[in-house]
Amino acid sequence: MDEFLSEREQVDRIRQWWKENGAWIIVGVGGGLLALAGWNWWQGYQLQRAEQAAAIYSVVSEAAMEERADEVRLGLEQLESGHSGSPYVQHARLALAGVLARAGEFGPAVDQLQQVLDEADDPQLRLVARLRMARALLAAGELERALEVARGGQPGVFAAALREIEGDVLARQGDTAGARAAYEAALADAAEHPGVIDEALVQLKLQSLGPAAAEGSETS
Amino acid sequence: MLQKIREKITGWVAWTIVITIGVVFAVWGIDLSFTPRPKAAEVNGAEVPVEPVRRAYQDQLARFQQAFTGDVPPEIAAEIRRGVIEQFVSRELLQQRVAGQGYRVSDAEVAAQLRSYEAFQIGGEFSMEAYRATLQGAGYTPAMFEAEQRRLLEIQQLQDAIVLSSFVTPAEVERRVALERELREVEWVSWPLERFLAEVEVTEAEVEARYRDNPGRWMTPESVDLAYVTIRLEDLAGELEVSEDDLRAYYESEVSREPERFLGLERRKAAHILLTGENAEERIASLRARIEAGADFAEVAAEASEDPGSAARGGDLGWVERGMMVPAFEEALFAMEAGTVSEPVRSEFGWHLIRLEEVEQSGGAGFEEVRDELLAEYRSRQAEDRYYDDAEALAQLAFENPDSLEPAAAALGYEIEVVEGVTRQGGPGIAANPSVLAAAWSESVFQERQNSTVIEVNDGEAAVVRVADYHPPEQRPLQEVADQIRAELQREQAAARIAELAAEAETRLAAGEPVAEVAADLSADHVAGLTVVRDDVTTPPAVVSAAFSAPRPTGEPVINRAQGPSGEYVVRVLSATPGGLDLLGPEQQRELRDRTRGARASQELQAYLDDLRARAEVTVFETALQ
Numbered sequence: 061m062d063e064f065l066s067e068r069e070q071v072d073r074i075r076q077w078w079k080e081n082g083a084w085i086i087v088g089v090g091g092g093l094l095a096l097a098g099w100n101w102w103q104g105y106q107l108q109r110a111e112q113a114a115a116i117y118s119v120v121s122e123a124a125m126e127e128r129a130d131e132v133r134l135g136l137e138q139l140e141s142g143h144s145g146s147p148y149v150q151h152a153r154l155a156l157a158g159v160l161a162r163a164g165e166f167g168p169a170v171d172q173l174q175q176v177l178d179e180a181d182d183p184q185l186r187l188v189a190r191l192r193m194a195r196a197l198l199a200a201g202e203l204e205r206a207l208e209v210a211r212g213g214q215p216g217v218f219a220a221a222l223r224e225i226e227g228d229v230l231a232r233q234g235d236t237a238g239a240r241a242a243y244e245a246a247l248a249d250a251a252e253h254p255g256v257i258d259e260a261l262v263q264l265k266l267q268s269l270g271p272a273a274a275e276g277s278e279t280s
Numbered sequence: 281m282l283q284k285i286r287e288k289i290t291g292w293v294a295w296t297i298v299i300t301i302g303v304v305f306a307v308w309g310i311d312l313s314f315t316p317r318p319k320a321a322e323v324n325g326a327e328v329p330v331e332p333v334r335r336a337y338q339d340q341l342a343r344f345q346q347a348f349t350g351d352v353p354p355e356i357a358a359e360i361r362r363g364v365i366e367q368f369v370s371r372e373l374l375q376q377r378v379a380g381q382g383y384r385v386s387d388a389e390v391a392a393q394l395r396s397y398e399a400f401q402i403g404g405e406f407s408m409e410a411y412r413a414t415l416q417g418a419g420y421t422p423a424m425f426e427a428e429q430r431r432l433l434e435i436q437q438l439q440d441a442i443v444l445s446s447f448v449t450p451a452e453v454e455r456r457v458a459l460e461r462e463l464r465e466v467e468w469v470s471w472p473l474e475r476f477l478a479e480v481e482v483t484e485a486e487v488e489a490r491y492r493d494n495p496g497r498w499m500t501p502e503s504v505d506l507a508y509v510t511i512r513l514e515d516l517a518g519e520l521e522v523s524e525d526d527l528r529a530y531y532e533s534e535v536s537r538e539p540e541r542f543l544g545l546e547r548r549k550a551a552h553i554l555l556t557g558e559n560a561e562e563r564i565a566s567l568r569a570r571i572e573a574g575a576d577f578a579e580v581a582a583e584a585s586e587d588p589g590s591a592a593r594g595g596d597l598g599w600v601e602r603g604m605m606v607p608a609f610e611e612a613l614f615a616m617e618a619g620t621v622s623e624p625v626r627s628e629f630g631w632h633l634i635r636l637e638e639v640e641q642s643g644g645a646g647f648e649e650v651r652d653e654l655l656a657e658y659r660s661r662q663a664e665d666r667y668y669d670d671a672e673a674l675a676q677l678a679f680e681n682p683d684s685l686e687p688a689a690a691a692l693g694y695e696i697e698v699v700e701g702v703t704r705q706g707g708p709g710i711a712a713n714p715s716v717l718a719a720a721w722s723e724s725v726f727q728e729r730q731n732s733t734v735i736e737v738n739d740g741e742a743a744v745v746r747v748a749d750y751h752p753p754e755q756r757p758l759q760e761v762a763d764q765i766r767a768e769l770q771r772e773q774a775a776a777r778i779a780e781l782a783a784e785a786e787t788r789l790a791a792g793e794p795v796a797e798v799a800a801d802l803s804a805d806h807v808a809g810l811t812v813v814r815d816d817v818t819t820p821p822a823v824v825s826a827a828f829s830a831p832r833p834t835g836e837p838v839i840n841r842a843q844g845p846s847g848e849y850v851v852r853v854l855s856a857t858p859g860g861l862d863l864l865g866p867e868q869q870r871e872l873r874d875r876t877r878g879a880r881a882s883q884e885l886q887a888y889l890d891d892l893r894a895r896a897e898v899t900v901f902e903t904a905l906q
Contacts, residue, residue: 110384114437125444146382151441158445166449182377183895184888188442191884199449217891221883228455256887258879264459270831 461859476774513740544643556630
């Protein structure tokens with residue numbers, strides 16, 4: 061600060077400065093506090109919303125365990141309309157797909173799984189949906205679509221299970237060589253991640269295709 | 281004036297800053313730990329602190345140590361370490377997955393979870409005190425712990441969502457049953473090896489040829505002959521000469537060391553008169569004169585004694601043992617004859633007159649009575665002394681003369697003994713002992729041919745060994761191994777004979793001839809009309825494996841050969857029938873479906889977790905745990 065100014069002048073300067081800038085400072089601090097309060101309120105509101113969604117899902121989950129499809133569907137609709145960004149929407153769709161598939165309604169189950177596959181943020185959950193969708197399509201007899209779903213996406217660790225389904229579809233279509241290749245690929249993938257498929261069963265499926273017909277594949 | 285305003289302003293500014301910081305803290309909270317903490321892993325940029333991981337690892341390790349009863353091998357410890365870190369990584373990954381995604385577990389659910397933990401319960405009821413105390417012990421605040429529990433419950437919701445929505449299709453269950461419970465109708469011919477062994481003729485020339493052509497087989501193991509000097513406590517005790525004088529001297533020393541054992545316990549019934557203060561010595565002398573003159577001791581004591589405890593009872597002290605009274609008193613008392621009164625005795629309490637009423641002796645034993653006992657004791661003590669002295673001397677001498685046992689044996693008067701044929705696996709006599717065997721093949725004893733250190737062979741037996749001779753492996757003479765070679769050749773030739781028959785059987789069975797005929801022509805056993813399943817336990821395993829490793833017969837039967845441990849089989853698989861769900865009862869069907877669905881759910885969850893891990897950026901610091 062300027063040493064040559066008298067005390068009075070210094071005080072005057074400070075007063076002057078405050079007159080010019082004080083209002084802005086008050087507005088700034090006040091605005092900041094308001095934003096803070098708003099943010100806090102928003103957080104609380106989000107939490108409350110999440111809790112509501114969780115409560116609906118807990119009813120859905122209960123109903124799904126008892127295979128009451130209508131109740132599950134009702135809950136899912138509530139979640140879809142009121143809590144569209146919530147992960148519970150995807151959970152409820154998986155639950156509904158499970159109930160439907162267990163009741164043999166593979167077509168509607170596929171619709172639910174397709175939505176999870178399209179909308180879920182969780183990439184692994186999308187892969188679970190992909191896997192189940194391929195299975196449900198195979199069960200519904202939509203072999204081409206099943207094959208397309210099983211071969212799509214970035215399967216990662218899910219490759220072993222997806223290859224197994226691919227083998228199942230191909231075997232059903234009568235493509236023995238293709239099925240064999242798919243099962244062998246499944247076993248190779250599973251070797252790195254034990255426990256993701258039933259390897260003994262895949263081995264049996266492979267054996268049931270008969271010995272690799274070396275001559276047959278050469279001539280064909 | 282200016283100073284004041286300055287103070288005011290700085291005060292005001294300072295407060296604003298303090299309030300702002302306070303708000304920041306209250307709203308977000310700030311991690312004040314700026315120092316870098318050791319971490320077990322880094323998961324997508326977030327740290328997994330090392331301490332909880334280390335604790336979990338040590339718990340696991342302790343459990344394994346119990347199972348191994350000792351040290352866990354380092355490669356298994358490393359495996360455990362990796363496993364524990366992976367668990368924490370997996371948990372961190374799931375926490376990141378659910379954080380900020382809109383998962384929410386209500387306070388009531390968290391509370392219910394807390395109530396369910398046994399650690400927080402007293403008598404089956406949740407207790408707030410137990411809850412706080414347990415948390416404090418584990419270094420948690422309730423807020424931290426509850427936040428963690430909430431996060432875990434959110435993870436649980438995610439896992440449940442996957443597991444509970446799983447399904448298996450009816451076609452899948454049917455296919456599984458069809459494959460796993462497939463039936464195969466088989467018939468077979470077989471040749472037990474045992475039966476053909478007797479028919480095979482092995483000539484001496486063949487045995488010799490086998491012996492000659494394989495010089496590397498039939499070797500004796502390398503072995504050493506061990507020379508050793510051993511000190512046995514038992515022998516030393518037996519050899520010891522004990523003279524009568526030695527024994528007497530030992531008795532005397534033991535009596536003074538432990539008088540009660542030999543002399544028994546003596547106690548004396550006594551009374552006394554105590555005088556203190558001035559002229560006590562003269563006054564007590566006059567009292568003694570009165571008693572000498574015929575006055576009753578008890579009456580005098582009652583009248584004159586200044587020991588308030590005993591005076592009223594006529595000075596009676598009851599039974600007195602050694603060690604109960606002050607030394608001067610005891611000395612006088614135990615030197616008296618019964619029925620007499622002592623001279624005045626001076627103690628730190630004053631002057632006493634003592635009257636000894638009665639002496640009683642109990643227990644104790646004279647020299648002759650304890651002679652045998654003493655002799656055994658004396659022997660074993662002497663022998664032990666000598667054992668340790670000799671062992672020390674042996675160690676010294678064997679070390680100073682590493683190339684021979686002679687000096688040690690000569691100086692101590694021991695024989696050098698020898699045990700022959702000690703292999704690396706073991707040997708007779710002293711070489712059966714693992715410590716001796718290990719010493720015999722150690723570098724210093726085997727390679728450098730030095731004396732071993734003193735080995736504690738057993739309790740009370742010590743030895744020093746050295747290699748007296750080494751026998752390298754050499755070919756065993758033919759007559760020693762001829763039987764073994766003959767048996768081997770017999771088996772081979774029998775198997776070859778069977779293989780010929782089996783090859784013929786294979787052709788004839790493939791041509792459709794009935795098993796009974798083929799078996800009769802080719803001296804085989806046969807079984808027909810049997811249906812087997814994969815997990816059959818009543819059929820020979822070789823047959824089951826041949827039946828199911830054969831391709832599925834389509835119309836034409838399939839022939840397959842299999843070698844069992846006791847013979848060979850040629851199996852004709854006539855037909856294959858897929859397993860049918862209808863063969864299972866409704867209860868079994870439901871059980872199978874549930875089991876398949878459960879397995880499917882855990883496979884899907886496993887894939888979810890593995891894929892999450894595979895796509896994450898994870899660095900593991902395994903060394904942080906060591």
